[in-house]
Amino acid sequence: MSGDATRILVLNCGSSSVKYRLYAGRDAVAGGTVERIGESGGGPANHEMALREVLAGLDLTGLTAVGHRVVHGGTLFAAPVLVDDAVVAAIQDLIPLAPLHNPANLAGIEVARQLLPDVPQVAVFDTAFHRTIPEAGATYAIDLAVAERFGIRRYGFHGTSHAYVSRRTAALLDRPYEEINTISLHLGNGASACAVAGGRSVATSMGMSPLEGLVMGTRSGDLDPTIIFHLRREGGFAVDDIDDLLNYRSGLVGLTGDNDMRAVLRRRAEGEPAASLAFDVYSRRIKGYVGAYYALLGRVDAITFTAGIGEKSPEIRAASLAGLERLGIAVDPQRNVGSGDRVISPPEAEVAVCVVATDEELEIVEETVAVLEHRQLPAGTTQPVPEPERPKALS
Numbered sequence: 001m002s003g004d005a006t007r008i009l010v011l012n013c014g015s016s017s018v019k020y021r022l023y024a025g026r027d028a029v030a031g032g033t034v035e036r037i038g039e040s041g042g043g044p045a046n047h048e049m050a051l052r053e054v055l056a057g058l059d060l061t062g063l064t065a066v067g068h069r070v071v072h073g074g075t076l077f078a079a080p081v082l083v084d085d086a087v088v089a090a091i092q093d094l095i096p097l098a099p100l101h102n103p104a105n106l107a108g109i110e111v112a113r114q115l116l117p118d119v120p121q122v123a124v125f126d127t128a129f130h131r132t133i134p135e136a137g138a139t140y141a142i143d144l145a146v147a148e149r150f151g152i153r154r155y156g157f158h159g160t161s162h163a164y165v166s167r168r169t170a171a172l173l174d175r176p177y178e179e180i181n182t183i184s185l186h187l188g189n190g191a192s193a194c195a196v197a198g199g200r201s202v203a204t205s206m207g208m209s210p211l212e213g214l215v216m217g218t219r220s221g222d223l224d225p226t227i228i229f230h231l232r233r234e235g236g237f238a239v240d241d242i243d244d245l246l247n248y249r250s251g252l253v254g255l256t257g258d259n260d261m262r263a264v265l266r267r268r269a270e271g272e273p274a275a276s277l278a279f280d281v282y283s284r285r286i287k288g289y290v291g292a293y294y295a296l297l298g299r300v301d302a303i304t305f306t307a308g309i310g311e312k313s314p315e316i317r318a319a320s321l322a323g324l325e326r327l328g329i330a331v332d333p334q335r336n337v338g339s340g341d342r343v344i345s346p347p348e349a350e351v352a353v354c355v356v357a358t359d360e361e362l363e364i365v366e367e368t369v370a371v372l373e374h375r376q377l378p379a380g381t382t383q384p385v386p387e388p389e390r391p392k393a394l395s
Helices: 047-056 085-093 102-115 128-132 144-150 159-172 226-235 239-248 251-256 261-269 273-297 307-312 314-321 360-372
Strands: 007-013 018-024 027-034 065-070 121-125 181-187 191-197 200-204 302-306 352-355
Touching: 007 102, 007 360, 018 047, 018 360, 027 047, 027 360, 047 102, 065 102, 065 360, 085 102, 102 121, 121 360, 128 159, 128 200, 159 181, 159 191, 159 200, 159 302, 159 352, 159 360, 181 273, 181 307, 191 273, 200 273, 226 239, 251 261, 251 273, 261 273, 273 314, 302 307, 302 314, 307 314, 314 352
Parallel strands: 007 065, 065 121, 181 302, 302 352
Antiparallel strands: 007 018, 018 027, 181 191, 191 200
């Protein structure tokens, strides 16, 4: 199957929204977002109504497949798969691991199967790219029986972004994807780091949930688990209140009252101490992960910044890598400004520092096409499935 001849509809269903993009080959020809699903004030009553609205407004002539973003594939899915009843049941079973995301993803799949019964549906999992992480990196040091019983392990997220960006980095540097080692830094409202060795994720900062790791817009990232016990015992916080605190009232918003890095940078420039502290906490955490992943990889060819903050903030890029010159890492101040995919390190630097615009929707297209070209792969299983050959470096 030629990718240039495909027409793929990409659906990303959230709890109250549907984001969609229609591709002809690798070119997006339509797209948009339906918001406020199930809310008062004029939004669609449910996902079925929202998807009917989306499909009615698109030219779906010759539609090849629908690619669905699914947040959590657990240990069941090591690759994107054709959707069948077994896959739907498996995603349903994984809801306890992603109670905020998988139900909405599943609703989108079920409605699309109903409205487009003759079109192949493909599930692309955020977690799948990280199924190559060694067991030593995925295992938490707690009682193994308890961990197995409750599915406690590192799953990782932002996999579609890290896959796209690491491959695009190889193309940008004109290097074979299977030979390059990259540290990918996805810095948006959610943020994660990933160590990619020869096209395979070997470490990532998000863990059992997207809460672990880097400082984010509203999430704390790494913290001592004793803090949770302390809040419960000494503060009388309910479990749901702690969950709310760490996921929605921490990170940048907890430190400054604002989860928008642009506002934090503006306030820092005005000399506000809280904003300066938040900036330092944020960039220091990134630097720590860069150092750790450098040690794990042994050799780093590139460090790539992506997503809203990573692509648009020269201050964050510079601060996150400052002082790492002994490791061959540096940012050129002149190259650090500007736009577009580019190298921002000095020409003589041992490690290339890059900026690459992520495109998770295009990655879903690429992986959907790969699945259609490998239809013999099992669609749903209770065992890890083999990973199909991923797309080569993007030109």
